[in-house]
Amino acid sequence: MIYTVTLNPSIDYVIQLPNLNLGEVNRLETTFKFPGGKGINVSRILSELAYPNQAWGFLGGFTGEFVHDKLRELHIESHFTKIAADTRINVKLKAEQETELNAAGPAIAADEKQAFLDQFDQLKADDMVIFSGSVPSSLPQTFYFDLIQKVKERGAEYAVDTTGEALKKTLPTHPVVVKPNNHELADLFHVELDSLEKIKTYGQKLIEMGAQHVMISMAGDGGMLVTPDHCYRSAAPKGTVQNSVGAGDSMLAGFAGTFDATHDAMESFRYGLACGSATAFSADIATKAKIEEVLPQIKIEEF
Numbered sequence: 484m485i486y487t488v489t490l491n492p493s494i495d496y497v498i499q500l501p502n503l504n505l506g507e508v509n510r511l512e513t514t515f516k517f518p519g520g521k522g523i524n525v526s527r528i529l530s531e532l533a534y535p536n537q538a539w540g541f542l543g544g545f546t547g548e549f550v551h552d553k554l555r556e557l558h559i560e561s562h563f564t565k566i567a568a569d570t571r572i573n574v575k576l577k578a579e580q581e582t583e584l585n586a587a588g589p590a591i592a593a594d595e596k597q598a599f600l601d602q603f604d605q606l607k608a609d610d611m612v613i614f615s616g617s618v619p620s621s622l623p624q625t626f627y628f629d630l631i632q633k634v635k636e637r638g639a640e641y642a643v644d645t646t647g648e649a650l651k652k653t654l655p656t657h658p659v660v661v662k663p664n665n666h667e668l669a670d671l672f673h674v675e676l677d678s679l680e681k682i683k684t685y686g687q688k689l690i691e692m693g694a695q696h697v698m699i700s701m702a703g704d705g706g707m708l709v710t711p712d713h714c715y716r717s718a719a720p721k722g723t724v725q726n727s728v729g730a731g732d733s734m735l736a737g738f739a740g741t742f743d744a745t746h747d748a749m750e751s752f753r754y755g756l757a758c759g760s761a762t763a764f765s766a767d768i769a770t771k772a773k774i775e776e777v778l779p780q781i782k783i784e785e786f
């Protein structure tokens with residue numbers, strides 16, 4: 484079984500308007516509300532691809548109810564720890580440019596945190612846990628590290644999609660895959676990554692620091708997979724981009740689901756790329772049909 488962990492889920496409130504006029508009343512043409520948070524997006528793709536999975540994390544208040552109900556409508560199995568505070572609302576503004584306003588997240592009480600930690604005792608050695616997204620500000624930023632110790636005690640595998648120091652701290656624990664985007668990779672080392680060669684070099688540094696696979700997403704420029712022995716590279720397929728929110732989560736889901744089933748890194752990368760682009764070419768998270776449409780266009784080469 485694959486478990487996705489979203490410590491900080493959200494309602495993604497998507498606003499579309501041709502131009503944003505700051506300091507004025509802007510009338511909105513189109514709005515959408517989606518259940519959001521990186522692990523939840525991963526679960527949505529895993530479910531599309533029929534990989535058994537369960538979504539974990541914290542949900543609370545009227546916003547938490549919304550996310551819970553939407554996941555039920557989407558037939559996504561979930562077991563969230565109920566909290567007293569409201570789950571956050573993240574605003575995704577699509578005007579001349581895409582702007583994201585992500586809230587810090589609700590307060591998590593000590594007993595809520597403990598109830599969540601206790602859930603990890605049920606993990607088995609053949610499980611995989613996918614940790615994705617930010618840590619709510621009321622929890623220690625080392626929280627993923629604490630959770631990883633619990634996963635390791637149970638002998639299960641895990642993937643990590645987070646940034647900065649939280650990501651660095653998890654590397655020596657040997658996550659099966661980490662998925663920074665090229666900007667996050669550059670920020671991690673305080674460098675500018677203006678060539679594929681440099682991206683490969685810094686991907687290899689994450690391998691040296693302990694990751695088993697490093698999948699670097701590069702939006703419209705495709706992606707790269709670095710392993711201890713290989714580096715694979717693919718350009719992105721062409722298509723009409725509708726939405727880049729969740730493309731990275733979709734990519735991680737495609738990789739992790741396939742890897743859990745096959746342990747074939749290159750095939751997992753192929754599915755990851757297809758899922759990422761399929762979401763970029765959809766208004767919401769991609770459907771199985773869209774992923775299958777994109778898959779034949781993915782061309783991977785050794786780099």
Ligand SMILES: Nc1ncnc2c1ncn2[C@@H]1O[C@H](COP(=O)(O)OP(=O)(O)OP(=O)(O)O)[C@@H](O)[C@H]1O
Nearest residue numbers: 664700701702703705719729730731732759760763
């Ligand atoms: N404009 C695009 N055209 C084609 N493919 C895309 C496009 N944007 C994203 N993708 C695919 O999806 C993958 C993940 O996208 P991206 O690099 O934007 O992830 P991210 O920064 O983690 O995004 P997010 O945090 O919004 O999920 C890319 O590596 C690429 O394969």
Ligand SMILES: O=P(O)(O)OC[C@@]1(O)O[C@H](CO)[C@@H](O)[C@@H]1O
Nearest residue numbers: 493519520521573585616617729
């Ligand atoms: O604030 P975080 O946890 O880093 O990211 C949260 C988020 O931006 O990530 C998803 C897209 O990847 C959205 O559904 C959600 O709003």
